[in-house]
Amino acid sequence: AQTVTQSQPEMSVQEAETVTLSCTYDTSESNYYLFWYKQPPSRQMILVIRQEAYKQQNATENRFSVNFQKAAKSFSLKISDSQLGDTAMYFCAFMNLNGANSKLTFGKGITLSVRP
Amino acid sequence: EPEVTQTPSHQVTQMGQEVILRCVPISNHLYFYWYRQILGQKVEFLVSFYNNEISEKSEIFDDQFSVERPDGSNFTLKIRSTKLEDSAMYFCASSLGPGEEQYFGPGTRLTVT
Numbered sequence: 001a002q003t004v005t006q007s008q009p010e011m012s013v014q015e016a017e018t019v020t021l022s023c024t025y026d027t028s029e030s031n032y033y034l035f036w037y038k039q040p041p042s043r044q045m046i047l048v049i050r051q052e053a054y055k056q057q058n059a060t061e062n063r064f065s066v067n068f069q070k071a072a073k074s075f076s077l078k079i080s081d082s083q084l085g086d087t088a089m090y091f092c093a094f095m096n097l098n099g100a101n102s103k104l105t106f107g108k109g110i111t112l113s114v115r116p
Numbered sequence: 117e118p119e120v121t122q123t124p125s126h127q128v129t130q131m132g133q134e135v136i137l138r139c140v141p142i143s144n145h146l147y148f149y150w151y152r153q154i155l156g157q158k159v160e161f162l163v164s165f166y167n168n169e170i171s172e173k174s175e176i177f178d179d180q181f182s183v184e185r186p187d188g189s190n191f192t193l194k195i196r197s198t199k200l201e202d203s204a205m206y207f208c209a210s211s212l213g214p215g216e217e218q219y220f221g222p223g224t225r226l227t228v229t
Contacts, residue, residue, distance in 0.1 A: 037220075042222070043153075043225075044223065045159070045209075045220035046220075047217060047219075050217065091159060095215065097214070097215045102147070102164070102211070102214040102215050102216075102218075103149065103174075104149075104151070104159075104218060105161065106158045106160070108157070108158045
């Protein structure tokens with residue numbers, strides 16, 4: 001079974017600064033995806049970024065980038081030039097690609113507050 | 117942009133009653149999921165559905181729960197004899213295929229009193 005651990009319950013960052021959210025996972029699988037989802041106060045789950053485990057290059061999406069360390073099973077999210085709209089809960093998630101099923105396994109989440 | 121929709125946005129029910137939560141997945145998606153999130157806790161997988169049958173379910177998804185795709189557009193989650201601990205946000209998601217991005221609906225907040 002897979003586990004996803006987000007050990008920081010909350011973080012705060014000044015607007016325009018950079019913040020890194022940590023995530024570790026445990027799996028015996030070799031073929032998987034990792035995701036970061038954002039959940040603003042509206043509680044809608046929004047995909048922020050995705051990383052395929054077979055890719056060595058770290059994924060980037062505009063101000064969002066990841067540091068994927070496969071050997072260490074670490075998958076952190078870096079948010080550059082933080083904006084007030086980035087205030088939300090962020091969930092790290094794992095998806096096993098072996099077999100026909102593709103459920104997401106989520107971490108407990110981290111509450112990010114961006115200060116003006 | 118196509119999106120997953122869910123109705124109702126908020127459902128209040130009494131303990132022991134049955135509820136049906138409805139979802140309309142993105143039209144060309146083939147895989148459907150239900151997740152739940154108890155307030156303040158992480159999002160948990162309930163069930164995945166493909167080709168008109170359950171492909172995987174979690175230990176949470178016991179005989180109290182059932183899913184159905186009654187027509188070509190709706191995907192429902194039925195909870196029989198609701199309990200207080202069923203109070204949660206229920207999210208529907210859909211994807212084109214296994215391993216593809218899952219698009220989430222806005223959720224249904226279920227309150228059992």
